[in-house]
Amino acid sequence: MALAIAAFVGVFLLSTLLEFAVAIAGKWLIVGRLKPGRYPLWGVTYYRWWLADRLLEAAPAYLLSGSSLYAWWLRALGAKVGRDVVIGSITLRAPDLLTLGDGVSIGNAVNLENARVEHGELIIGPIVLEREACIGSYAVLEGNTQVGAYGHLAGQSALGEGQALPAGRLWQGSPARDAGAFDLAARPERPAVGRWRSFLEGAYFVLGALLITTVFFLPVFPSFMLIDWIDAAEGFSAFNSNALAFELVKYFVLAFPATAVMIVCTVLLSAGIRWSVLPRLKPGRWPVHSNLYCAKWLVNQIQESSLAVLHGVYATVYAPFWYRLLGAKVGRDAEISSALGLVPDMLTLGDETFIADAVMLGDESIEGGWMSMRPTVISRRSFVGNGAYIPDGTTLPENVLIGVHSSAPANEAMNDGDTWLGSPPINLPAREHTSGFPEHLTYRPSPFRRLARGLIEAFRIVAPHAIVTAVGYTVVLAIMPAAGEERWGDVIFYLTGAGLLYGIGTFFFVAAIKWSMMRRYRKRSVPMWTPFVWWSEAVTNLYEGIAVPNFLRYLRGTPLLPVALNFLGCRIGRGVYLDTTDITEFDCVTIGDYSELNALACPQTHLFEDRVMKVDQVVIGKRVYMGPRSAVLYSAVVGDNAWLGALTLVMKGEFIPAASSWKGCPAAPADS
Numbered sequence: 001m002a003l004a005i006a007a008f009v010g011v012f013l014l015s016t017l018l019e020f021a022v023a024i025a026g027k028w029l030i031v032g033r034l035k036p037g038r039y040p041l042w043g044v045t046y047y048r049w050w051l052a053d054r055l056l057e058a059a060p061a062y063l064l065s066g067s068s069l070y071a072w073w074l075r076a077l078g079a080k081v082g083r084d085v086v087i088g089s090i091t092l093r094a095p096d097l098l099t100l101g102d103g104v105s106i107g108n109a110v111n112l113e114n115a116r117v118e119h120g121e122l123i124i125g126p127i128v129l130e131r132e133a134c135i136g137s138y139a140v141l142e143g144n145t146q147v148g149a150y151g152h153l154a155g156q157s158a159l160g161e162g163q164a165l166p167a168g169r170l171w172q173g174s175p176a177r178d179a180g181a182f183d184l185a186a187r188p189e190r191p192a193v194g195r196w197r198s199f200l201e202g203a204y205f206v207l208g209a210l211l212i213t214t215v216f217f218l219p220v221f222p223s224f225m226l227i228d229w230i231d232a233a234e235g236f237s238a239f240n241s242n243a244l245a246f247e248l249v250k251y252f253v254l255a256f257p258a259t260a261v262m263i264v265c266t267v268l269l270s271a272g273i274r275w276s277v278l279p280r281l282k283p284g285r286w287p288v289h290s291n292l293y294c295a296k297w298l299v300n301q302i303q304e305s306s307l308a309v310l311h312g313v314y315a316t317v318y319a320p321f322w323y324r325l326l327g328a329k330v331g332r333d334a335e336i337s338s339a340l341g342l343v344p345d346m347l348t349l350g351d352e353t354f355i356a357d358a359v360m361l362g363d364e365s366i367e368g369g370w371m372s373m374r375p376t377v378i379s380r381r382s383f384v385g386n387g388a389y390i391p392d393g394t395t396l397p398e399n400v401l402i403g404v405h406s407s408a409p410a411n412e413a414m415n416d417g418d419t420w421l422g423s424p425p426i427n428l429p430a431r432e433h434t435s436g437f438p439e440h441l442t443y444r445p446s447p448f449r450r451l452a453r454g455l456i457e458a459f460r461i462v463a464p465h466a467i468v469t470a471v472g473y474t475v476v477l478a479i480m481p482a483a484g485e486e487r488w489g490d491v492i493f494y495l496t497g498a499g500l501l502y503g504i505g506t507f508f509f510v511a512a513i514k515w516s517m518m519r520r521y522r523k524r525s526v527p528m529w530t531p532f533v534w535w536s537e538a539v540t541n542l543y544e545g546i547a548v549p550n551f552l553r554y555l556r557g558t559p560l561l562p563v564a565l566n567f568l569g570c571r572i573g574r575g576v577y578l579d580t581t582d583i584t585e586f587d588c589v590t591i592g593d594y595s596e597l598n599a600l601a602c603p604q605t606h607l608f609e610d611r612v613m614k615v616d617q618v619v620i621g622k623r624v625y626m627g628p629r630s631a632v633l634y635s636a637v638v639g640d641n642a643w644l645g646a647l648t649l650v651m652k653g654e655f656i657p658a659a660s661s662w663k664g665c666p667a668a669p670a671d672s
Contacts, residue, residue, distance in 0.1 A: 012217050013210055016060060023059035024076050027052045027095070033078055034096045036143070039122040041577060042559075046122045049115060050557050053093060057553065062304045063213065065089040065108075066297050067205035068198065074098065084193065086288055086366050088137065088341075091599065097126040097143070103190060104129045105367050107137030107155060108341040109360060113628040113646065114143035116598045117557075117577050125161070134367045137341060138360045138389045140174075140629050140646045152182045155360070156389035156407045156423045158629075158647035160663070173424045174405075174647040174665040190369040191287040204294055212301045215269055226258045227251065227473065247474045255469035259462045266310060270302050271325040280327060281345040285372040293371050296343075296364075299326075303342075311545050312461035314338045315357070315537060317454050323347070331380070333443065335528075335611075346373050346392065350380040352443055354608060356404075359384050362392045386604065387631070389423070401431060404604065405631060405649045405665050423647070423665045434525070434610040441527035442611040449529045456531075460538040464546045467509065471502050503551040510547040511568055514539045514586070520569060521585035521605070521615060528611040536613070540584045543568075548581045556581065562591075573622065585615050592622030592640065601626040604633045607652070621658065645670060 031052040039045040056077070064070040070087040077095035082102035089108050092098060093115035100106075106129075115124045125143025129135065133147040136155030145159045148167030153159055158174040165171050170182045278295040286292050303326065313322050315337040320330040327344035330336070331351035339355050341363025355361060355378070362376025374393030378384065382396045385404040390396075394408045402408050403421035414420070419431040440446055445453075475498045482490040517535045526532045555561040557579045562572040569586035572578070573593035580601045583589055588605040591597070603618035618632050621640035626632075630644045633652040638644070642656045645663030656662060661670035 009214055009217060013213060016063075016210075016213055019059050020073070023055045026055040027077055030055070034094050034124055036097060036125050039124070041117055041120045041122060043122075049094070049122065049124070053115075053557070054554055056092075056095075060213075062089065063209040063301065064205075065304065066300060067209075068202055069205050069209070071100075074100075082131065084190075084369065086369075088363070088366065093599070094124050094143070097124065099126065099128045101129060101131035101133065101149070103132040103369065105134045107135060107139070107366065108363050109138050110135055111140045111600065111628055113140060113599055114145075116142065116628060117579070117596050118598075118625055119596075120594075123161075130167070132368065137363050138387075142628065142646055150182060150184060154179070155391060156405070156647075156665075158645070158663075158665075160627075160646055174422075174649075175645065175663050187368050188285075188370060191289060193287075193289040193369075197289055201289065201294065205297070208294075208298050208301060212298070212305050215273065216266060216305045226261055227254045227469070247477070248470050250470075251473040252466050252470035255466035255473075256462055258469060259465040262465065263310065263313075263461065266306060267322065267325065270306050274299050274302055274326055281343065281373060283346070283374050285370050288366060288369055288371050290371075296371075299344075302326075310461075312457075312464060312541055315541070316457035316461065317450065318457065318461070320349075323349075342376075343373055343392070346375050348375065348377045350378060350382070350398070352381045353378045354383045354611065356384060356386045356388070356608065358387045360389045362390055362394065365392055383608075385607070387602075387629075404607070404633065405629075405647065421666060422649075426666075432609070434612045434614075437527040437612060441529050445529040452531070453529065453534050456534045456538060460541045464542065467506065467546065471498070471505075503554070506546040507551045507564065510539070510542050513542060514568060521587040523588075523616045525612055525614045528608065528613060533613050536585070543584075552581050565589075588615060588617045588634070589620075590617065591620045592624065594622060595620055595624040595626075597626045598628045598630075600629045602629075602631040604631050606634060616652075627663075643670070 031048040034049065061073060064073050066088055071081045071085050074081050074095060079095045079098040079100065081100045082104065084102060085100050085104045087106045088110070090106060090110045090112050092112045097114055098112060112127055114127050115122060123143060127141055127143065128146040130147060130149040132150045134152045136153060136157065138156045139153050140158045142159065142161045144162050146164040147153060148165060150168045151165045152170045153165060153176060154170065154172035157172050157176040159165065159176050163176065168182055168184065170179045171177060172179045278299050310322065313319055319336040320334050323330050323336060323344060328347040328349065330349045331353065333352045334349045335354045337355055337357045339359050339361040342361040343364055347362055365372045376390060376392055377395040379396055379398045381398060382400040384390060384402045385406065387405045388402045389407045390402065391408065395411050396408065397414055397416045399417045400414060401419045405423065406421050407423045407425050409420055409425045419428040420426065421428055479491050479494050482494065518539055552561065552564060555564060561578045562576045565583060565586060566572050570583065571590045573591060575594040576591055577596040579599045580597050582600060582602040585605040589603045603620060605618050606613055606615045614634065616634035618634055619637045620632065621638055621642065623641045624638050625643045627644055627646035627648060629646060630648040632638055632650040635653040636650045638650065638656040639658030641659040643661040644650065644667065647665055648663050648667050649665040650656060650667050662668065663670045
């Protein structure tokens with residue numbers, strides 16, 4: 001048994017390393033070294049770039065985040081990377097055209113979108129960050145941009161095509177504007193690091209990444225052993241058949257208790273490693289070449305790697321327990337979706353707080369060779385909207401609302417009950433409050449409603465892994481005779497076909513759940529503690545957890561993605577370019593012919609306001625351009641031939657006139 005487990009682990013680690021090797025080799029073989037320019041959409045250069053981009057996206061680069069290995073990864077892909085560069089996590093579309101000078105610091109979830117599609121052309125341009133430049137978390141940089149030496153681009157800021165940030169200046173906002181000179185005198189001198197220390201750190205990062213990968217693979221074995229034990233148990237062995245459909249259903253049912261075991265083991269392993277490796281952190285500043293930084297990096301890897309198994313836990317009643325295990329202080333009835341970058345020891349969430357999807361929540365600050373961490377506090381009943389940016393050290397007072405794609409202001413600027421929107425944030429004098437729903441459907445649910453929601457969310461957590469397990473068991477049993485006879489050609493053919501069918505099958509499984517449970521989404525307002533919200537969130541979770549990673553992400557940037565989304569209920573016209581899968585209430589999305597939605601663009605068809613889910617239409621006209629990470633909120637209409645820049649937010653209920661250009665958060669005319 002031990003030898004078999006060791007063999008499986010070895011094969012798994014080898015396949016992980018091969019993913020990096022295949023991505024690097026494929027990039028150079030398929031596209032070589034890209035040159036800046038404009039290329040026809042759907043042309044040969046576009047196809048080569050697209051295929052290489054899909055290969056790079058498939059590599060598990062999150063294992064390298066925050067480590068010196070990230071620089072080596074980028075160099076292998078053709079980027080020019082200087083010494084002592086620190087990179088949190090990035091998306092990068094054309095690695096050949098990235099230049100990072102010595103000492104550059106890049107935060108978490110930074111989008112280096114130097115390849116995008118506009119007016120029927122693929123536009124590729126360079127990004128140059130000169131020595132000691134610093135890019136804050138959640139920033140967006142397009143092609144043909146430059147940041148001068150010691151220049152700073154603040155978090156949640158957008159540097160658009162052709163912009164250059166001068167040396168020693170601080171720019172912030174969307175679009176980024178000059179906010180004054182950066183105070184270099186206040187920054188401590190960069191700590192020195194020797195070659196021996198650099199070598200040891202590199203070895204530590206390699207071994208740490210492999211260790212975490214192994215640890216999160218090990219819970220598979222007790223779950224499989226449980227399936228074998230149940231399958232062989234007296235009374236259950238009668239349920240045997242060679243029919244493919246029967247085996248899939250049988251192992252899907254058996255996988256539910258087995259997956260529960262796997263999830264519990266993953267949670268306990270994560271918490272055990274976290275508390276054995278790293279004591280409770282305290283606010284302060286440490287060199288990035290310190291033992292504490294290395295220990296914290298390992299904890300970050302736990303959080304990232306656990307997402308593969310625990311993705312379904314987020315935005316459920318179980319999420320607060322997970323964050324508490326990692327060290328966060330989470331109050332009663334807090335709702336936490338997919339927060340990014342958080343440092344658990346530095347995070348306090350008050351009672352009845354609400355953290356929406358993809359919030360950058362108090363991540364550490366890294367600059368000039370130093371890591372600093374400060375406490376982040378979200379007080380009672382405060383709400384942080386989708387894609388918002390909460391810098392570390394922020395303290396939100398009670399009942400504060402931070403809008404979609406918005407940044408939190410300085411602590412001294414905020415008061416109880418404030419509403420802040422935009423980047424840089426604007427204090428709105430009043431906000432619309434949702435009323436008419438009793439508190440037992442919003443903040444004070446009954447025990448029965450808590451139980452019902454918990455059961456539905458348990459299903460949505462377990463179901464994706466149960467599907468994987470059922471398919472895996474069925475495939476292994478089918479290929480064992482061929483493998484025993486050493487017919488390796490047949491084995492490879494069968495595995496290839498099974499992989500393709502699995503990807504397509506997950507999509508149709510999600511489609512079946514969507515149409516059977518939700519039918520067609522329509523305009524409505526529904527309180528959070530009701531079945532509609534629970535099942536809607538379950539459909540979204542299954543869509544994001546299995547349909548997107550196993551199938552739809554490979555269709556991004558192809559004419560097939562609109563076809564697939566139309567099958568789920570969207571109304572997407574001819575010739576639409578979609579480089580995003582960020583769509584939820586599908587029936588509420590209308591996109592006109594030949595529009596272009598670039599990476600991470602989002603028609604946001606719902607928001608939670610005062611714990612009420614509001615759903616409505618998003619209408620995007622013909623030949624509309626949406627830049628990277630732009631968003632259109634529900635009840636908004638974007639007219640034909642409109643242009644929306646990077647990190648642009650169209651507010652709910654707004655109308656963007658035809659043939660007009662807008663940029664910013666919130667959106668404003670581009671020529672203003």
